[in-house]
Amino acid sequence: MSDEPKPQQPDEGGTPAQSPAAPAAGGGPAGRPARTGMRRLLPTWRTVLGGVLVAVLLVVGAFFLGYSLVKIPPANALALKQSNVYLYADGTEIARDGEVNREKVSLDQVSATAQHAVLAAEDRDFYTESAVDPQAMLRAAWNTATGKGRQSGSTITQQYVKNYYLGQEQTVTRKVKEFFISIKLDRTVSKNEILQGYLNTSYFGRNAYGIQAAAQAYYGVKAKDLDPARAAYLAALVNAPSEYDVVSHPENRASAVARWNYVLDGMVKQGWLDRTERAGLKFPVPKESTASVGMSGQRGYLVRIIRDYLAANKILDDEELAGGGYRITTTLQKDKQDAFVKAVDDQLMSKLDPKNRTVDGYVRAGGAAVDPKTGKVVAMYNGVDYVKQYTPNATRRDFQVGSTFKPFVFAAAVQNHSETGDGRMITPNTVYDGTSRRPVQGWSGGPYAPENEDGRSYGDITVGKATDLSVNAVYAQMAVDVGPEKVEQTATALGLPASTPDLTATPSIALGPATASVLDMAQAYATLANHGERGTFTMIDKVTRNGTEVVDLPHGGTSQAVSREAADTTTAVLQSVVQSGTGTPAQAVGRPAAGKTGTAEEDTAAWFAGYTPDLATVVSVMGQDPVTAAHKSLYGALGLARTNGSGAPTAIWAQFTRDALKDTPATDFDLQIQPGADETDPSDPASTDPWQSPGTGYEDYGGMTDGGDTYGQDTGGRGTGGLDQGQSDGGAGGPGSSTGGTPATDGGTGGGTAAGGGGTDGGTPGGTPTPTTGGTADGGTSGTPGGPAGGTTGDGGTTTGTGGPSTPPARRQ
Numbered sequence: 001m002s003d004e005p006k007p008q009q010p011d012e013g014g015t016p017a018q019s020p021a022a023p024a025a026g027g028g029p030a031g032r033p034a035r036t037g038m039r040r041l042l043p044t045w046r047t048v049l050g051g052v053l054v055a056v057l058l059v060v061g062a063f064f065l066g067y068s069l070v071k072i073p074p075a076n077a078l079a080l081k082q083s084n085v086y087l088y089a090d091g092t093e094i095a096r097d098g099e100v101n102r103e104k105v106s107l108d109q110v111s112a113t114a115q116h117a118v119l120a121a122e123d124r125d126f127y128t129e130s131a132v133d134p135q136a137m138l139r140a141a142w143n144t145a146t147g148k149g150r151q152s153g154s155t156i157t158q159q160y161v162k163n164y165y166l167g168q169e170q171t172v173t174r175k176v177k178e179f180f181i182s183i184k185l186d187r188t189v190s191k192n193e194i195l196q197g198y199l200n201t202s203y204f205g206r207n208a209y210g211i212q213a214a215a216q217a218y219y220g221v222k223a224k225d226l227d228p229a230r231a232a233y234l235a236a237l238v239n240a241p242s243e244y245d246v247v248s249h250p251e252n253r254a255s256a257v258a259r260w261n262y263v264l265d266g267m268v269k270q271g272w273l274d275r276t277e278r279a280g281l282k283f284p285v286p287k288e289s290t291a292s293v294g295m296s297g298q299r300g301y302l303v304r305i306i307r308d309y310l311a312a313n314k315i316l317d318d319e320e321l322a323g324g325g326y327r328i329t330t331t332l333q334k335d336k337q338d339a340f341v342k343a344v345d346d347q348l349m350s351k352l353d354p355k356n357r358t359v360d361g362y363v364r365a366g367g368a369a370v371d372p373k374t375g376k377v378v379a380m381y382n383g384v385d386y387v388k389q390y391t392p393n394a395t396r397r398d399f400q401v402g403s404t405f406k407p408f409v410f411a412a413a414v415q416n417h418s419e420t421g422d423g424r425m426i427t428p429n430t431v432y433d434g435t436s437r438r439p440v441q442g443w444s445g446g447p448y449a450p451e452n453e454d455g456r457s458y459g460d461i462t463v464g465k466a467t468d469l470s471v472n473a474v475y476a477q478m479a480v481d482v483g484p485e486k487v488e489q490t491a492t493a494l495g496l497p498a499s500t501p502d503l504t505a506t507p508s509i510a511l512g513p514a515t516a517s518v519l520d521m522a523q524a525y526a527t528l529a530n531h532g533e534r535g536t537f538t539m540i541d542k543v544t545r546n547g548t549e550v551v552d553l554p555h556g557g558t559s560q561a562v563s564r565e566a567a568d569t570t571t572a573v574l575q576s577v578v579q580s581g582t583g584t585p586a587q588a589v590g591r592p593a594a595g596k597t598g599t600a601e602e603d604t605a606a607w608f609a610g611y612t613p614d615l616a617t618v619v620s621v622m623g624q625d626p627v628t629a630a631h632k633s634l635y636g637a638l639g640l641a642r643t644n645g646s647g648a649p650t651a652i653w654a655q656f657t658r659d660a661l662k663d664t665p666a667t668d669f670d671l672q673i674q675p676g677a678d679e680t681d682p683s684d685p686a687s688t689d690p691w692q693s694p695g696t697g698y699e700d701y702g703g704m705t706d707g708g709d710t711y712g713q714d715t716g717g718r719g720t721g722g723l724d725q726g727q728s729d730g731g732a733g734g735p736g737s738s739t740g741g742t743p744a745t746d747g748g749t750g751g752g753t754a755a756g757g758g759g760t761d762g763g764t765p766g767g768t769p770t771p772t773t774g775g776t777a778d779g780g781t782s783g784t785p786g787g788p789a790g791g792t793t794g795d796g797g798t799t800t801g802t803g804g805p806s807t808p809p810a811r812r813q
Contacts, residue, residue, distance in 0.1 A: 102324075117234070331377055400510035400599055412562075434458030448508065450472045522609070523616075583645075596608070602633045733784070
């Protein structure tokens with residue numbers, strides 16, 4: 001076969017067939033010029049359009065995917081933490097507890113000026129813009145990258161999401177979540193709610209979270225009281241809290257002032273601040289930053305007692321309080337609280353010398369004051385410092401109340417119309433046998449013969465005088481005559497808890513072995529002051545949470561614990577104690593008062609419980625080893641032989657009550673006393689020296705004469721003739737008129753330095769003996785002619801002289 005090409009055959013018409021046109025050089029489609037050079041590297045418009053569409057689809061898809069996948073999470077733990085705020089009755093802050101200093105408030109509790117200031121500083125278009133601002137985000141990123149300062153570019157909504165739901169970490173993941181959560185939140189929550197949350201979660205420095213805490217930390221005011229100048233400064237702090245604190249960093253003052261001006265100018269621009277007012281504003285320098293005092297001083301005690309009260313009354317438990325956010329307004333009054341602290345410092349703490357007297361290191365004090373008409377606790381003293389002495393002394397129940405319990409025995413007698421064993425109605429003028437160690441009659445529970453303080457005997461003595469002088473023998477017998485169960489019932493009706501340790505229905509109940517707290521006793525005495533009507537005991541006035549939620553408080557009315565006759569007759573008897581008995585130092589209060597002294601066994605505690613018509617207050621000085629916490633006797637404390645109820649406790653009571661009521665007019669007691677309380681029975685052996693209504697005193701039986709002092713079981717001490725609580729020698733008396741002696745007898749003496757026929761040093765006979773009972777004087781009775789057994793008594797204390805007691809003295813009075 002030939003390899004030559006065959007000739008082309010013509011077609012049917014004789015015309016030779018033509019070949020298809022060859023492609024143009026470069027390979028372009030027919031009729032389209034080929035892309036040459038750089039054009040070959042550029043995408044066509046179709047490619048660009050397709051790419052854009054794909055990108056849009058990817059972005060939209062990613063958005064919807066992210067929107068659907070990212071959920072609004074629960075709030076982070078830090079954002080939920082708040083402090084609880086404890087307040088005095090006038091709104092003054094006592095203390096805060098909790099890890100975070102934050103107090104959430106509603107938007108209406110933040111001044112409009114403060115709201116506008118924050119918006120001017122952080123997001124001026126907050127109410128009109130969307131939740132996110134991409135343009136601002138890009139601008140912030142550019143400024144940060146180019147060294148113009150680190151900026152977040154976040155709206156207030158985004159910042160709130162970061163503060164409340166997420167955290168402060170700078171990661172892409174957090175920013176993505178922030179973006180989607182902000183959009184979702186903006187669709188489900190109002191702008192006001194977002195702004196409120198933002199103001200409550202922002203950090204302002206000085207450990208202040210939220211604008212309420214910031215207003216307190218920098219200016220000592222509430223957020224609702226912020227004016228434009230202060231509000232603008234706080235708003236400026238949000239941007240750089242530490243740097244713009246001009247007190248901590250005075251070197252940054254220029255920057256802080258510049259930021260402050262920026263905020264104010266923004267407020268003017270937005271129409272939120274008048275230009276003229278803005279021109280007159282001066283930079284508001286914040287107050288000094290103070291170190292946190294936390295729970296020091298009285299604060300910690302008060303917070304602990306308040307928390308215990310809330311839990312005990314089922315208002316709030318520990319778990320609820322741990323959640324924080326509670327604003328607890330108490331009934332405590334700051335001026336009275338301060339007066340209590342000052343009285344203890346002046347009358348007790350300033351006189352201690354623990355370096356030279358070991359016993360002074362054992363001294364503790366507790367006190368509580370109650371408004372008798374309302375039952376509200378208005379002040380408490382608990383110790384020198386909560387961080388040094390942890391136990392609140394106002395509420396502890398481990399020290400005997402001693403003779404401060406005796407008024408409850410007498411109130412029970414009047415309440416129950418009780419009679420003596422021989423059928424005589426018990427009144428202030430009823431005569432009992434005051435002999436020390438006299439066995440009680442009518443008690444089937446076994447022999448009981450209580451000793452009077454220092455073994456001192458009084459013979460026949462009226463109930464009124466026995467109260468003045470705190471005679472154990474009389475009150476133990478009275479408890480049996482009334483019935484120990486009825487005494488216990490009366491004590492609990494007046495205000496002592498039924499669970500009070502050692503509150504037992506036996507004759508010894510009268511001597512006060514029960515260990516009620518100072519606060520318990522104050523409540524009971526307040527009931528006596530209020531004519532036997534017991535108000536609802538409380539120390540909480542109001543509790544709110546997060547600024548709006550009101551917590552219900554228990555509502556209780558008043559009840560007649562004992563009859564008015566029982567309460568008022570008891571008050572009359574206790575007035576005599578102050579006017580002419582062991583409580584005479586309480587007269588320093590300068591207004592009508594009633595009260596009773598008391599001492600625990602071995603002088604481990606000394607008490608004074610008293611009241612005026614307007615305030616009932618109980619004070620106790622206690623002895624406790626600071627290392628072992630064991631109870632300690634207070635012999636020698638303050639440099640005195642004895643620590644008695646008529647000493648420091650009464651002095652504290654008098655100063656505090658005087659200062660606490662300085663703006664309250666003095667009023668007398670309006671009493672309706674027991675029929676026959678002012679009458680005497682001529683057939684009674686003691687009717688020649690009866691108990692008299694308050695105001696008359698006992699001129700020759702415990703009254704103050706010639707520089708001496710009032711005597712009895714809770715006054716004075718062991719030294720020669722005088723009071724170790726503040727006097728020595730007791731003063732000199734004329735013949736037969738030494739303090740406490742029987743006038744016109746040569747044998748009577750009672751603590752005064754002898755001058756003409758009197759004895760000295762507790763009853764050494766002098767002059768011509770009088771063949772009587774030895775002169776019934778403050779030293780007690782004695783069968784030895786010429787002088788009484790013992791000398792001037794204090795808290796029952798005597799200077800043992802000729803004829804003195806031979807048995808160890810009792811200590812529970």
